Amino acid sequence: MAFNRIGFSTLKYLNMPNITSGAAIVGPVEGKGPLGKYFDIVLDDDLWGEKSWEKAESKMFETAVKLTLEKANKKATDVQMLVGGDLLNQIISANFAARTLQIPFLGLFGACSTMAESLLVGSMIVDGGYADDVVCATCSHFSTAERQFRFPLELGSQKSPTAQRTVTGAGATLLSKTGNGPKIKYGTVGTVIDLGIKDAGNMGAAMAPAAVHTITAHLRDLNRTPDEYDLIVTGDLGALGSDIVRDLIKEQGITLGSNYTDCGCEIFSKEQDTHCGGSGCGCSASVLNTFILKRMREGVLKKVLFVATGALLSPTSSQQGESIPGVAHALTIECD
Amino acid sequence: MNYFNVFLIGGAICVVGQILIDKTTLTSARILVIFVTAGVILSALGLYKPLVDFAGAGATVPLTGFGHSLAQGAIEAAKSSGVLGAFTGGTKAAAGGIAAAIFFGYLNAVLFNPKTKK
Amino acid sequence: MNSNIGQKEKQKEYQKYVQQKMPKSHIVTNCAKAFVGGGLICMLGQAISDFATNYYQLAKPDAASFTAIVLVFLGATLTGLGVYDDLGKFFGAGTIVPITGFANSIVSPAMEFKREGYVLGIGAKLFIIAGPVLVYGISSSILVGLISYMFVR
Numbered sequence: 001m002a003f004n005r006i007g008f009s010t011l012k013y014l015n016m017p018n019i020t021s022g023a024a025i026v027g028p029v030e031g032k033g034p035l036g037k038y039f040d041i042v043l044d045d046d047l048w049g050e051k052s053w054e055k056a057e058s059k060m061f062e063t064a065v066k067l068t069l070e071k072a073n074k075k076a077t078d079v080q081m082l083v084g085g086d087l088l089n090q091i092i093s094a095n096f097a098a099r100t101l102q103i104p105f106l107g108l109f110g111a112c113s114t115m116a117e118s119l120l121v122g123s124m125i126v127d128g129g130y131a132d133d134v135v136c137a138t139c140s141h142f143s144t145a146e147r148q149f150r151f152p153l154e155l156g157s158q159k160s161p162t163a164q165r166t167v168t169g170a171g172a173t174l175l176s177k178t179g180n181g182p183k184i185k186y187g188t189v190g191t192v193i194d195l196g197i198k199d200a201g202n203m204g205a206a207m208a209p210a211a212v213h214t215i216t217a218h219l220r221d222l223n224r225t226p227d228e229y230d231l232i233v234t235g236d237l238g239a240l241g242s243d244i245v246r247d248l249i250k251e252q253g254i255t256l257g258s259n260y261t262d263c264g265c266e267i268f269s270k271e272q273d274t275h276c277g278g279s280g281c282g283c284s285a286s287v288l289n290t291f292i293l294k295r296m297r298e299g300v301l302k303k304v305l306f307v308a309t310g311a312l313l314s315p316t317s318s319q320q321g322e323s324i325p326g327v328a329h330a331l332t333i334e335c336d
Numbered sequence: 337m338n339y340f341n342v343f344l345i346g347g348a349i350c351v352v353g354q355i356l357i358d359k360t361t362l363t364s365a366r367i368l369v370i371f372v373t374a375g376v377i378l379s380a381l382g383l384y385k386p387l388v389d390f391a392g393a394g395a396t397v398p399l400t401g402f403g404h405s406l407a408q409g410a411i412e413a414a415k416s417s418g419v420l421g422a423f424t425g426g427t428k429a430a431a432g433g434i435a436a437a438i439f440f441g442y443l444n445a446v447l448f449n450p451k452t453k454k
Numbered sequence: 455m456n457s458n459i460g461q462k463e464k465q466k467e468y469q470k471y472v473q474q475k476m477p478k479s480h481i482v483t484n485c486a487k488a489f490v491g492g493g494l495i496c497m498l499g500q501a502i503s504d505f506a507t508n509y510y511q512l513a514k515p516d517a518a519s520f521t522a523i524v525l526v527f528l529g530a531t532l533t534g535l536g537v538y539d540d541l542g543k544f545f546g547a548g549t550i551v552p553i554t555g556f557a558n559s560i561v562s563p564a565m566e567f568k569r570e571g572y573v574l575g576i577g578a579k580l581f582i583i584a585g586p587v588l589v590y591g592i593s594s595s596i597l598v599g600l601i602s603y604m605f606v607r
Contacts, residue, residue, distance in 0.1 A: 029454060046452050052569045053452075143452050152566035153450040154533050155583075156542020156549050156558050157364045158357060158484075161477040168452075196465035197472065199361050205472040244475065276477075339497055346496025346552070347489035353547030354488035358479040364550050365583040368559060371551055372591040380598040393499035396518060397525065398492065398551045399587070405518065406591050410599030411606075422599025427592055432519030433553060436526040437560050437584065444534035445564030445576045451536045 004127075007221030009214075011187045017126040018179035019333065020133075022289030023067035025060045027142065027168025030278075030286065033268045038290040039169075040067055046143065046168050054092065057141035060170035060282075061086065062097035065137050068172040068289075076103055079174070080131035083122045085114045086281055087140050087166075088148060089314075094139070103135065112207075112236045113190065113310030114138040115171060115285040116329035120187040122175045123331070132177045139170030140280030149200065149315060162202040164238045164279035167267060171285025173293075182296045182304075186332045188218040192312065194325040200318045204241025204264075204276055207309040210326035211237060212248045214307060218330045219254065226256050230301045233292065234328070235284035235308035236264040238276035263287040284308040296335055304333045345391035349398040368399055375403020380411070405429045484546050491541070491548020499525055499552075522553055529554030533561040559583035 004012045023040045031042030041063070048056040061084070069076060082103040086093040091107050098105035110117035118136035125131050143153060145166035151157055175184070193213050197206040211234050219225065226232055234242060242262035249256055263284045264277035288306055295301040307330040318324070353371065356362055362370075378384040384404045387395040395401050406426040413425025427434070502524050506517040529552075532538040538558045542549045549555050560580055567579040581588075 027452075143450075147566055151363075152562035153453060154536060154539045154558070154562035154565055155364065156533075156539045156555060156562075158543060158546045160361075161479055195468040197469065201361065202472070202476070205476070209468065240476065244472070247471075247475075339500060342496050342500045343493035346499075347491075347493030347548070350488045350492025350548045350551045351485045353492075353551040354485045355481070357547055357550075358481045358484055364555075364559065365586060367547070367550060368556065368583065368587045369590045372587050373594050376591060376594040376598055380602070391496075393503055393521065394493075394496040396503075396521070397496045397499035397553055399553060399556060400551075402522075402553060402556070403591055403595070406595035407598045410595040411602045414599040414603035418603055419600065422603050423596055425599055426595030429515070430522075430591075433522035433526055433556075434588065436523040437530070437557050438580065440527050440530035441557065441560035441564055441580050441584075442576060444530045444561045445568060445580070446572075448534035448536070448565055449568065450562070450565045453539070 006186070008217050009189045009191065010218060010221035011120070011124070011189070013123050013127040013184055013186065015127045015177065016183040016185055017123045017175045017177070018183055019181045019293065020174040020176040020179045021068050021071035022171065022173045022293045023064050023071060024169060024171040024286035024289045025064050025067070026282070026286050029142070029272065030167055030169055030267055033272060035267055035287060035291050038294060039286060040290065046141065053141055053143040054088065057086065057088070057139055057144050058093040058096040060141070061093050061137055061139040062100055064139065064170035064172040065097070065101060065135050068135060068174045072174050074133065074174070076101055079103055079133040079135050081106065081125055081134045082137065083108060083118045083125070083134060084137040085109045085118070086138055087111065087145055094137070110327060110329065111310030111312050112140070112279060112281050112283065113308040113327050113329050114281045115288060116235070116306060116308035116331055119173060119175070119184065119331050120189060120329055123184045123187060126175050126177055134175045135172055136175060137170065137172035138281035138285045140166055140168070140282035142166045142168045145280060159275055160201040161275055162199070162204065162240055163275045164203060164236065164264060164277050165268065165274040166280040167278045167283035167286065169280070169282030169286035171282065171289035173289055182293070182333045182335050184331055185334050186222060188214055188221065188330040190214045190328040190330070192325045192327045194323050196323045198321065198323045200313060200324065202240070203279060203311040203324070204238040205244060206311050206324035207326035207328065208237055208241045208244035208248065211245050211307055211309050211328040212252070214328040214330050215249060215305070216252050216254060218305065226254060227259065229259060229303050229305045231292070232256065232260045232305040233307065234262045236277070236279040237262045237309055238264040238279065240276050296333065299335070302335045306331045306333060341391040342394035345387060345394035346397060349395070349400060371399040372403040375400030376407040379404040379407035402430060402433060487544060488546045488548035491545025492551060495525075495549070495552040495554055525553050526557040529557030530561045533558045534565070556584060556587065
């Protein structure tokens with residue numbers, strides 16, 4: 001029996017990796033949202049002087065990593081590993097950024113759950129003594145996701161009311177063996193759950209059951225209640241998905257109070273007409289690495305459960321009429 | 337042509353499309369395919385011609401009208417030149433629209449770039 | 455086996471729950487917008503057609519081709535200028551169903567994939583939506599032509 005494992009799926013990080021710094025870059029629309037003032041860089045133009053949006057996305061990933069290191073007064077040569085991914089086929093944004101950064105790299109794909117997945121893996125690396133400093137990063141871009149998963153930008157089609165807008169954003173976190181920042185204490189690895197939702201325009205409903213599964217598993221494993229946390233935040237379920245989570249989790253006898261929210265609901269305002277809110281790896285990554293970390297440093301938040309959710313579909317699977325499996329990974333971030 | 341009829345029928349055909357969009361998860365590509373095929377079938381059954389007589393462009397401008405001209409072209413050419421006509425007639429009748437779509441489509445794609453949505 | 459059936463039941467129940475929980479489209483407003491948008495485009499088409507018959511003295515089939523070409527030109531250009539998708543967002547099927555929407559469905563993917571080159575980018579992607587329309591439209595018209603040749607003579 002592994003000694004640093006609790007219950008069904010929870011990991012206990014005995015050495016509690018330290019969050020040394022975090023940074024995020026977002027696009028112009030996200031910059032105009034309610035959290036706009038927290039982000040480190042808000043782009044005026046999401047092409048960012050590049051030839052394609054894919055190149056711009058990769059540059060955002062790379063710059064987010066550099067910014068995070070800068071904040072900790074470190075250089076790329078000071079960290080031993082980079083962990084991360086993105087939404088595009090063969091995670092090209094992350095892979096191409098890693099080519100420039102030249103930090104030993106592990107590429108991950110967990111769709112929009114990649115930020116939490118990276119932090120889970122990154123924490124294991126630091127906790128296990130395989131590295132002193134690890135950067136975890138993810139990114140997503142509205143225009144690249146739109147063409148890969150949906151329609152050409154100029155096609156005159158209407159979005160369904162359950163649709164969400166992919167966040168143009170990149171976020172990176174530096175995890176270190178020591179330090180006086182917030183610590184990652186526990187991680188809960190998600191199980192892939194599929195309740196048969198096929199509509200790619202309704203990702204919130206597709207991912208919500210996975211989030212419920214992970215949150216209940218986490219609470220059960222640690223024998224905790226939701227109100228022990230100052231904040232429980234899911235990644236990108238949006239308005240409908242987070243409502244479903246509240247409903248479904250009540251059936252398990254757990255009530256989520258006002259300390260529960262969703263990054264997809266926070267990042268855009270109602271007036272921005274994004275239907276159910278934001279989505280994409282960059283959504284939870286940018287909110288966690290700026291807004292939430294800042295609140296933790298200020299002492300407003302002491303105990304946070306971060307649950308990033310991912311819809312594990314591909315254009316091929318959705319064209320072939322397959323349903324959309326969801327996954328959610330959770331982490332507790334705590335200040336001493 | 338009575339412009340009120342044009343507006344009425346043109347609008348009504350689009351409302352059918354809107355109901356399909358809102359009530360199903362059909363993408364716009366599928367809706368266009370349904371409309372053009374429906375136009376061909378309705379026209380072959382002789383049901384579309386009266387609509388064109390009544391509403392002119394109100395019936396020919398929606399994609400069902402594109403199907404109608406394909407079908408009418410094929411039927412008429414089949415009458416005059418047999419099997420060969422059945423193959424060439426439809427495309428001939430709709431050639432203007434198809435050629436223009438390819439030509440102007442190419443031109444615009446070369447000239448312009450897509451913009452991110454705000 | 456039993457758990458399989460249980461899972462199916464659970465899925466069905468969840469899908470039903472999501473169906474009723476889902477925010478609904480404002481179908482009445484959407485239909486009104488589609489009606490007005492589609493009606494206006496058709497009126498424009500009629501004006502072009504009347505102009506062609508009265509001013510250029512074109513015969514009926516030529517006037518129809520003329521109208522189609524002009525509308526396609528307008529749809530394609532408005533797409534290039536980045537206006538058509540905004541119209542589409544507002545009018546919905548009112549701008550998708552008319553032939554201008556067909557032009558939009560050709561230009562938008564071609565523009566989008568220009569980075570992939572002039573042959574496999576623009577040239578191939580021009581047809582991702584329009585291709586199926588032509589395939590089904592032309593094929594069914596050939597069938598109709600053949601049937602009428604065999605039976606209706």
